[in-house]
Each structure stands twice: as structure tokens, then as C-alpha cells.
Amino acid sequence: MDNPADRARDAALRFQSELADERTPFVFDEWYVATFADEVTRTPLARTLLGIPLVLLRRTDGGIAVLEDRCPHRSMPLSLGSLEGDTLVCGYHGARFGCDGVCAGVPSQAMIPPGARVRAFAAEQHGPLVWVWMGLSAPTQPPPHPAWIDDEAGWAASRQRLHMHASYVRLHENLLDLTHLSFLHAKTFGTPDYASAPYDSSVDAERGHFALTRSVVPTRLPPIWARPTGLEGRDAARIASSTFISPALHEVHVRFHACDRPAEEQPSRAIRTAHIVTPESATSTHYFIHHGRNFALEDGEITAFMHQQLLAAFQEDIDGLEAIERNLANYPSGTAAEVSFRADGPSLAMRRWLKQRALAGRT
Ligand code: FES
Ligand SMILES: [Fe+2]
Structure with missing residues (x-):
């Protein structure tokens, strides 16, 4: 009965018990986006x-x-x-x-x-x-509303409300994990070199700050970024940062430049996406997207092209996370042991923080 496999599984489940998942109470003392x-x-x-x-x-x-x-x-x-x-x-x-x-x-x-x-x-x-x-007591801070969202002159934007039959914890974990781009998003904005590109992580569990920056340099951009930036067929840099702002919000910022000249000699080409995550139930989530770019500001065709491409990519995340949620429903609650990879470090820290926040709010 007591064999190494059982011991490893028990250790994994003990470790997981400290991490937020779909069984964890919600964090009520936070601002959440209800709607556009x-x-x-x-x-x-x-x-x-x-x-x-x-x-x-x-x-x-x-x-x-x-x-x-x-x-x-x-x-x-x-x-x-x-x-x-x-x-x-x-x-x-x-x-x-x-x-x-x-x-x-x-x-x-x-x-x-x-x-x-x-x-x-x-x-x-x-x-x-x-x-x-949604807290029982009065708000203790203003909403974490990103100022750039209101800068309509500086950021050409599009937005969309989505819905997902999966836990909001899984969506936050997905957003802090950039290694899945080469696989889950192979048909949209992932490229093969993305998963193994170098990254820096920044974790401050005291403040609830979890971030990841990945530099894919040089790379060939997928059409969603290559066409709008004019970097089609050229060696380019793709530098993406992914930051957990609160249980309700995650931001992804990406910068692009051509590799044949210093970045500061080129026009700025940046995109930002606010991934707005609002739990609906333990296993369903409202998912609001606000996406902006700081180049080709007047080009409505580019807005429509990027929006359509982005939605295809985010639907891949939704489909994947819903498949995970359905799969886990086959197992008695809390019995599916996970192994983790090195790149999961920031998301594990985030899930631990989320669980502590949720339990602290109940006392
Ligand atoms: S008045 Fe609302 S249910 Fe009767
Ligand atoms: Fe994704």
C-alpha cells in the first residue's frame, strides 16, 4: 500500500491543498467588473x-x-x-x-x-x-482600473465579453503561464520558439504581485502581430509581460521591434490586453477583454483583423480550460494530483496567495 508512487501522490495533494482551486471560497473584498x-x-x-x-x-x-x-x-x-x-x-x-x-x-x-x-x-x-x-464592509481601496483604458487617443481599442465554464483560478493560472502559447495557440499567436524562450519572473507574495516577462528574440511574428506592425518576414523581437494585478484583473503588455536596428530608433509598437476575470460560480467565469495598441491608431481594418484573431486565440484558452474542468469532474473532489514545471513558479505563488486571501476573508 505504502509505495513511492502513493507517497509522491500524497505529497502532491498536500502541496495542492495550500493552493486555490475551484473549491476555494471567493475573495469578496475586491472590486470586480460586472459588465461593460x-x-x-x-x-x-x-x-x-x-x-x-x-x-x-x-x-x-x-x-x-x-x-x-x-x-x-x-x-x-x-x-x-x-x-x-x-x-x-x-x-x-x-x-x-x-x-x-x-x-x-x-x-x-x-x-x-x-x-x-x-x-x-x-x-x-x-x-x-x-x-x-462585493465585500461585506465598505471598499478599502479604489478599483484597480488601468488608466490606459481611458486614453482613447493613445490606444486604439476593441473589447469583448466572453464566458467560460471553468474556474476563474484556472484562467489566472493560464494568463501567468506563457509556455502554453506554442501548443494551445499553435494555430493563432503561438510560435514554436515561444515555449523555450528565456523569461524573468517577479514574485512578491507580501503584496500579491506576480509577473512574468518573456523575450522571444529573434523570432518571426505570427500574422496577428506581423501584419499590423509591418514586421512580416523580418527578424523581430517580441517581449511580453504578464502581470496579475488582482483577483479581478490581469494585464499582458507586448512590445515589438525589428532586430536590425536598436529599438529606441524605431516607432513604438506596443499592445496591451486587460484580461478582466470575474468569477460567476465555482466553475464558471465572466471573461472581459479590453485590447489596445499604440500604432496604426486610425486603421479600422487593423482593429477588426486583430480583434478577430485575438478572439480566436482566447477561445482556444476557453476551450482548453473548459476541457480541464470537465475532465476534473470525473474525479472525486481534490483527488487529482498535479505535477508542476519550473515555469509554473509564479502561478503556484499566485494560487497560494489567492487561497490565503480567500481564507483570511472568512474570519
Ligand atoms: S413582491 Fe416580489 S416576490 Fe412578491
Ligand atoms: Fe492562452
């Missing part, structure tokens, strides 16, 4: 975040209100009701709630029952994003 701002209109919008159903409303003053999407009378989703001014009217028996969640009236009686209120969440719109604070 233009999705919030005068028609109530339902969206589940961190296992809690929410309804998002556009107030008459243009602001955004976010309430729990459950009428305290008989649990009808309030998103099925209607807005009258700044009052949300339940579609079942007509109870009325203000944007602060307090019940303002019950049509069938004069008295408002004590405790008739729904939870209201702090929400802030910044540029194209709507951030929501």
Missing part, C-alpha cells in the same frame, strides 16, 4: 458575480445601482421587474425598492414589513467598465 458600461440601460440587467445574483440598473441621473437580484418577499428575480424613475418594481406582487435597496412600498398593504430590503452594492463606472465591490 454600455450594457447597463434602463432595462434591468441580471448578472451573477461570485455566486450572488445581481441586478444592474441605470439611474435617472446616469449613475449605476447594483442590488441583489432577489425580492425579499418570495425571491422573484428583481431583474424581471421594471424601473419607474429610480424605483425598481418587483414583477410578482409589485413591491417597490429604491436604488439603496430599501423597500418603499407594498401595493397590497400600507405597512412596509420590517427588514424588507435587498442588499445594495457599491458600484463605480470608469471608462467602459463597471466595477462592483
Whole structure:
């Protein structure tokens, strides 16, 4: 019974028990993106975040209100009701709630029952994003909204809302792991030399900072980058950094230049992608993409080409992570032991930090 294979498996499972996975509680004391701002209109919008159903409303003053999407009378989703001014009217028996969640009236009686209120969440719109604070206590910091997203003159942008039937922890791990590009993305933005290119990692578990920079030099760029940068058929440098900003956000920055001249003598060619990660449930995730570039700013054709190519690549991540989630569902919870590679260092540190944050929030 007690053989080396069993001992190795037990050790792997003990190690894994300290890392976040789909069984780990959510980190509530953080800002998360609920939606793109233009999705919030005068028609109530339902969206589940961190296992809690929410309804998002556009107030008459243009602001955004976010309430729990459950009428305290008989649990009808309030998103099925209607807005009258700044009052949300339940579609079942007509109870009325203000944007602060307090019940303002019950049509069938004069008295408002004590405790008739729904939870209201702090929400802030910044540029194209709507951030929501899901913590029990008041927000302790502003949303980690990247300033470049609001710099429309400097960064030509496109964005997309995606959805994935897999844990948000897996998506963060995928984003901190650049070695999969040569394989999972072989048909899109991966090149064979990517997986073994040198990298630097930066881990500060005290501050929750986890980052990776990979330099693929010289390389031949895949079409998604070669065409827009004008570096087709030339030796080029591709320098990518991947940074975990918070449980809700990950940024990837990439710089390109031709290898035949010093980088500083060339026009800047940079792309940035905000990977916005919002858990929906333990095994499903809202995945928002905001992508920008600082070159060919006026070229709508390039925007459309890059957007279409990027979406194909991100769908490869989604398909892969969903396949992993389905595969793991075949095993009793917590029994699938993992081995790790050297390049997994930053993502292992991130998962350990995430688990500590999640458990600290429960005490
Ligand atoms: S369920 Fe909302 S008023 Fe009855
Ligand atoms: Fe990927």
C-alpha cells in the first residue's frame, strides 16, 4: 500500500491543498467588473458575480445601482421587474425598492414589513467598465482600473465579453503561464520558439504581485502581430509581460521591434490586453477583454483583423480550460494530483496567495 508512487501522490495533494482551486471560497473584498458600461440601460440587467445574483440598473441621473437580484418577499428575480424613475418594481406582487435597496412600498398593504430590503452594492463606472465591490464592509481601496483604458487617443481599442465554464483560478493560472502559447495557440499567436524562450519572473507574495516577462528574440511574428506592425518576414523581437494585478484583473503588455536596428530608433509598437476575470460560480467565469495598441491608431481594418484573431486565440484558452474542468469532474473532489514545471513558479505563488486571501476573508 505504502509505495513511492502513493507517497509522491500524497505529497502532491498536500502541496495542492495550500493552493486555490475551484473549491476555494471567493475573495469578496475586491472590486470586480460586472459588465461593460454600455450594457447597463434602463432595462434591468441580471448578472451573477461570485455566486450572488445581481441586478444592474441605470439611474435617472446616469449613475449605476447594483442590488441583489432577489425580492425579499418570495425571491422573484428583481431583474424581471421594471424601473419607474429610480424605483425598481418587483414583477410578482409589485413591491417597490429604491436604488439603496430599501423597500418603499407594498401595493397590497400600507405597512412596509420590517427588514424588507435587498442588499445594495457599491458600484463605480470608469471608462467602459463597471466595477462592483462585493465585500461585506465598505471598499478599502479604489478599483484597480488601468488608466490606459481611458486614453482613447493613445490606444486604439476593441473589447469583448466572453464566458467560460471553468474556474476563474484556472484562467489566472493560464494568463501567468506563457509556455502554453506554442501548443494551445499553435494555430493563432503561438510560435514554436515561444515555449523555450528565456523569461524573468517577479514574485512578491507580501503584496500579491506576480509577473512574468518573456523575450522571444529573434523570432518571426505570427500574422496577428506581423501584419499590423509591418514586421512580416523580418527578424523581430517580441517581449511580453504578464502581470496579475488582482483577483479581478490581469494585464499582458507586448512590445515589438525589428532586430536590425536598436529599438529606441524605431516607432513604438506596443499592445496591451486587460484580461478582466470575474468569477460567476465555482466553475464558471465572466471573461472581459479590453485590447489596445499604440500604432496604426486610425486603421479600422487593423482593429477588426486583430480583434478577430485575438478572439480566436482566447477561445482556444476557453476551450482548453473548459476541457480541464470537465475532465476534473470525473474525479472525486481534490483527488487529482498535479505535477508542476519550473515555469509554473509564479502561478503556484499566485494560487497560494489567492487561497490565503480567500481564507483570511472568512474570519
Ligand atoms: S416576490 Fe416580489 S413582491 Fe412578491
Ligand atoms: Fe492562452
